Amino acid sequence: MPELPEVEIVRKSLDKKIKQKKVKKVIVRNRNLRFKIPLAFENFLKGQKIIKVDRFSKYLILSLSNNSYCILHLGMSGTVHLVFKKKKNLFTNTSFYNSPLLPKKHNHVEIIFEDLKVIYNDPRRFGFLEIIKNLSLLKKRFIHLGPEPFQPEFCIKYIFSFFKGKEKNIKSFLLDQSFVSGIGNIYASEILFMSKIKPNKKARLLSKKDCKKIMIYSKKVLLDSIKKGGSSIRDFTNTFGKTGNNQRSFKVYDREGLSCKRFKCYGFIKKKIISNRSSFFCNICQK
Numbered sequence: 001m002p003e004l005p006e007v008e009i010v011r012k013s014l015d016k017k018i019k020q021k022k023v024k025k026v027i028v029r030n031r032n033l034r035f036k037i038p039l040a041f042e043n044f045l046k047g048q049k050i051i052k053v054d055r056f057s058k059y060l061i062l063s064l065s066n067n068s069y070c071i072l073h074l075g076m077s078g079t080v081h082l083v084f085k086k087k088k089n090l091f092t093n094t095s096f097y098n099s100p101l102l103p104k105k106h107n108h109v110e111i112i113f114e115d116l117k118v119i120y121n122d123p124r125r126f127g128f129l130e131i132i133k134n135l136s137l138l139k140k141r142f143i144h145l146g147p148e149p150f151q152p153e154f155c156i157k158y159i160f161s162f163f164k165g166k167e168k169n170i171k172s173f174l175l176d177q178s179f180v181s182g183i184g185n186i187y188a189s190e191i192l193f194m195s196k197i198k199p200n201k202k203a204r205l206l207s208k209k210d211c212k213k214i215m216i217y218s219k220k221v222l223l224d225s226i227k228k229g230g231s232s233i234r235d236f237t238n239t240f241g242k243t244g245n246n247q248r249s250f251k252v253y254d255r256e257g258l259s260c261k262r263f264k265c266y267g268f269i270k271k272k273i274i275s276n277r278s279s280f281f282c283n284i285c286q287k
C-alpha cells in the first residue's frame with residue numbers, strides 16, 4: 001500500500017514529465033473507483049495545461065491552468081504509468097511497488113499529452129480521481145487532515161499539547177490522520193524504534209523530549225524512505241514484479257524474532273497487535 005514516500009516519488013516523476021504540458025485527450029475505460037469518475041471528467045481536463053504536480057499527505061494534486069485542480073489518490077493498489085510515444089519504455093511504473101510494466105488489465109484512466117500518456121491502473125479500486133473547482137474547495141477537501149511531518153505546524157508544542165490527557169497509545173496516534181498526515185503502519189513502527197518509545201505507551205505519558213524525538217524522526221524516516229525509493233526506481237530489474245520491500249532496509253518492521261539493529265543493544269524484535277495493526281519493536285531499547 002502506497003504511503004507518503006511512495007506518493008512523493010510518483011509526484012516527482014509526474015512533475016518532471018507533465019509540468020507545463022497540455023492535456024490533448026482523456027479516455028476513461030472504467031469509471032468504477034472508490035468514487036465513480038464523473039461523466040464530465042474527460043471534458044473538464046481536456047485542453048488544460050498542468051501547471052505543476054503537488055502533493056499533500058497521500059494525495060497528488062495536479063494544478064490546472066483554469067485555476068482548478070485534479071486530485072489523485074492511489075488507494076491500496078493504484079499505480080501511475082508513463083507511456084511515451086516515441087521512446088520504447090522498459091519500465092512504465094512511476095512507483096517501486098507492483099509491476100514495473102503497464103499491466104494489461106485495470107487501466108482505468110488515460111490522460112494523453114502530445115508526447116506521452118499518463119495511465120492510472122488500480123486492480124483493487126480503492127483509489128480515485130476527483131476534480132476540485134478552486135483553491136478554497138481544495139483547502140476544504142483537506143481540512144480533516146492534520147499537518148504532515150514536514151510542515152512547521154508539526155512542532156513539539158503541537159505534539160505535546162495534542163497528547164495531554166490522552167489515554168490512547170502513541171502508535172495509534174501516529175496512524176491517526178487527523179493528528180499527523182501521511183504516516184502509515186510500516187513507518188509508524190520505524191519512527192517509534194528511532195525514538196526509543198514502545199508502541200503501546202500511553203500518549204499522555206510522553207515527555208517533551210519524547211515529543212521532540214517523534215517530531216524529528218517522523219521527518220527523518222519519511223525522507224530516508226523517499227531517497228531510497230528514488231534509487232530503487234532506477235534498479236527495477238532487481239525487483240521485477242516484487243513490491244520493493246526486500247530492498248528497503250527496515251529496522252523493525254517485518255523483523256519479528258531477529259536481533260535489534262541498534263548498536264550495543266542485545267534485544268529482539270517483537271510483534272504485537274495494537275489497535276488491530278501489527279506493530280514491531282525492540283523488547284529492550286524501546287521504553
Ligand SMILES: [Zn+2]
Nearest residue numbers: 260265282285
Ligand atoms: Zn534494541
